[in-house]
Amino acid sequence: MTENRATLNNKNALPSGILGFPITPFRRNGQIDEQALEANIQFLLDEGLSSIFIGCGSGEFQSLSIEEYQSILQLAVQVTNGRVPVFSGVGGNIAQALEQAQLSAQIGVDGYLVMPPYLVEGEQEGLYNYYKLITESTELDAVIYQRGTAVFALETMRRLLQIPQIKGFKDGYGNMEKNIELIKNIGNRLSWFNGMPFAEVTMPAYWAMGFRSYSSAISNYIPHISRMFYTALEQGDEALVDELYREALLPINDIRKQRQGYAVSLIKVGMEIMGLPAGETVRAPIVPVTPEHYQQLEAILNNVMTKFPARVATGG
Template sequence: MNKIRKAPKGILGFPVAPFTTSNKLDEQALAQNIQFLLDGGLEAIFVACAAAEYPSLSKEEYEAMVEVAVSVTAGKVPVYTGVGGNIQTSLELARISAEKGADGYLILPPYLVTGEQAGLSAYFKAIAESTDLNSIVYQRDNVAFSLSTLEALAEVPQVVGVKDGLGNMELNGLLTQTFGKRFGWLNGMPLAEVTMSAYVPLGFDSYSSAISNYIPHISRKFYNGILSGDQETVNEIYQQVIMPINNIRRQRKGYAVSLIKAGMEIMGMPVGQTVRLPILPVEKEHYAEMQTILENALDRFPKETPILSI
């Protein structure tokens, strides 16, 4: 049976790594986080990635997170893991992902050392070809793909998607026009709802949603509005929810992670605000602002309750 070689489309869930007050991975809270995302209708689960503080995880914690994700999703949606950074560690985590039953992995850039395009191409290619799992390559920080790099990766069947975290729209236009449907195109900008309206016309049909960890119904309403051309709804959510949250996120480095946990705690999710260094918890004043934003968001966009037939 041939493996389906395509990237997931739609809104992608990136669960956090819940830690106890003693700084241990809380597997039960992780399972609840993933189930919440599934209940919210997200199209894929990306576990042990940047939102889950990937660089801080031990090998044992990584294995546990993948096991929980595969178990909870039970084949309902694809499970992708995060690999990247150190090449040897990446190859080991790719192997673990395959052994634990994941469907693919998101290959994060190598950090600290910036390689030439030929070196970057070989880096992504080596990880992608190390297993039969699907791979999505991620350009952000010190990595921007050239045409030659993606041409080389296009020859690797395992590479099914390209995720962008740079926000260089000229480059994105060039890449999507050149490679079209050969790759799935994923918006990986911080708080991707901010930019999704600009990404969709280029062919990007999925994005990672941080706010889906606590208000997935609003993210869905927003994305449906973009796809259907309901600009009034898009503008209202953008102005009343997306931008206010983004304004807080921009206040401190690391808020791309810790603000997710703050939002989850405000919404009653059992995750707490414990984060690992160098990330710091959300400051009290920003936490209070976030609480006000979410209260207003739920007033304006309440979660619809299914009507049960009698």
């Protein structure tokens, strides 16, 4: 497996490269399919992803009970068995976030991705207090997630960086001016992650700013394409980047944009098409993929696998 750990301040390691974000597979009766989740995590490990981020957006974080949350964290730690870092998702209302942070520490994950506050759009002082309370509640490494109700001024980030547990910054907001301001002022004090929906689509712009890591939804079903894309960016192979855009990334993204919630449900359909266990349903308010869009994705994936067979793309 390729080494994918980055050094932060010469002593603290956070995952780099392509980050793995498993789904949470549900049976028709609403229960978590633990066998399918184990297979999903094992698949990401076998494909060489640098980390497992469990119970985050693609894992339908918002719909899990605290008991379900605990069970999937335990499973992720067990399956990875120290091979790669495991990060949990924490957030929502402050009481819930603090409970999840404590559970994460007890279970033994390596850190957590701190989600935005639930619904409320706080002032910068409120954001500062929210993230300070959570990240100081344990000794775990913390990655701040900028999106939705959490958009940070530079001065707020400078204050938060007094907290040593904060090691990374994931951007899902997409304001290039703000990102440049942050990364040029903060530099390598943080690891920088692209967390935009379908991150491959925007990664060339993020790469130019100095971001070297991203969360990959398609790695749950066509990880060799994500690896090809990352390597092409790294090597400056613009022709291959453009070809992957035309044949894979933009066509899939066109479907993803058709309905709210497809950022999750389309992953599960992609896994199903590729013969990977993905559960049988999603939880409200996310909606399942329509038959029409299922067929469109199936045609795209058939074309992708014809043009870029996994055995060729991965060298295996």
